[in-house]
Amino acid sequence: MTLDDLRVFAAVCRAGSLSGAARDLGCTQSAVSQHVKRLERELGLSLLERHPRGVVPTSAGHLLQAGVAEGLGSIDHALRRLEEAARAESGSVRVTTGATTVRHFMAAAVVDFRRRFPRASLEFQTETSSRGCFDALAAGRVDLAWITLGPTERTVEQHPVVEVPWALAVSAANPLAAKERVEPSDLQDARLIGLPQNSTSRLQLGAWLAEAGIRPVFDTSVVDWDTAILLAELGLGIAVVPALPAWTGPGHPDLRLVPVPALPALSAGWAVRSWDALSPLARAFAETVADHCGRRLVASRGN
Incomplete structure (x- = not known):
């Protein structure tokens, strides 16, 4: 059992099919199938139910999927932290948001952040729901998620930033x-x-x-x-x-x-896996957004 086996299994669960996972990973369907078969052989359990239109995890597969999502997310996060420590301020910050969040909450903060960290990379991924944001965080695909705050996931921290009437x-x-x-x-x-x-x-x-x-x-x-x-x-x-x-x-x-x-009022803010574990760049971006949201709130109350 290797990390690649686990990454491929997680990709199959996300895509819902071997062919979809192969497309996402840029490899052949045969290679994907071999990774899954190796896991099933070593564990002695069936992990996927095959259907005409794809696959779904078995009960054992669901257990492995949950563990892989959390474990790989932590490993990927640690690797990125090590890479960014080596590259100082030239690392990246990955953010998932709704379709219009950047324009309404982050425009000025993005400009400010870019001025302060000109070598840093900002990557924005659009999700249509908080559920999608939580999944992206758990899988380690993003550092920060801007969401409408509500009932939280066990593995996610929420940090309020702004309340909007x-x-x-x-x-x-x-x-x-x-x-x-x-x-x-x-x-x-x-x-x-x-x-x-x-x-x-x-x-x-x-x-x-x-x-x-x-x-x-x-x-x-x-x-x-x-x-x-x-x-x-x-x-x-x-x-x-x-x-x-x-x-x-x-x-x-x-x-x-x-x-x-x-x-x-509607409460919006950041969701993260762990605030203390954020990279310095990710925390700087989150705090820059919060600072600009606070300034705008003060300005709107003064008008």
């Missing part, structure tokens, strides 16, 4: 645009634009409204808040969104963001 995004022609504030009762039976049902922010919003006895209808689903804002501004629906500064001002003349103060 909710607002109702509506077209200027919508009667709700004239309100100074929107109450949860105003959303009873409203047809809302929302993120996918498995997103943390959608789940939190639905739970908060349910506590107020409100049952809105999410009849339009979008992949990110920017798309929800576009549809609301065009008058194609309304959306309860985080009140982000980028959506106010002359760039959105037909959009109104009406505060919904009764809803608890």
Whole structure:
């Protein structure tokens, strides 16, 4: 049993097929099959169930998959730390985020970080859910994940950075645009634009409204808040969104963001495997983002 055997097995579990793992790893399907067979032979257990459309882990395979994900993530992280120590400030920082996070939370911080560490590499990977971010962290594919904070994984630490109030995004022609504030009762039976049902922010919003006895209808689903804002501004629906500064001002003349103060603020921040184990570069980037988010919050309160 080798590290390569375990890496290949983890790749098969992620891809759901031997051929998919072969494509991801840049090798042949036969080579992938040999690695898996060697593991099964040495362990004396079947690790995968073969189906016409792919493979799924057996109960033994699930146990090995969980151990491999955590173990390889730690090994890869340690190797990267050693490499970065040798290269000083010319290492890399790998970040996973939602589709619009960089623009709304990190733009100024990226510029600042690049100025301070010109030889460092920043790598951004887009995930569509916190679950995907947690998987990327566990596998050691990223150092930092920017997420909507919520129930945590056992192997993941969460570090709050910013809290954003909710607002109702509506077209200027919508009667709700004239309100100074929107109450949860105003959303009873409203047809809302929302993120996918498995997103943390959608789940939190639905739970908060349910506590107020409100049952809105999410009849339009979008992949990110920017798309929800576009549809609301065009008058194609309304959306309860985080009140982000980028959506106010002359760039959105037909959009109104009406505060919904009764809803608890949306908390966003970093998820990491271990804050103490972050590389100096990764910690510097995380702290730079937090610093700029804090400055922007102070500036918005002063306006």
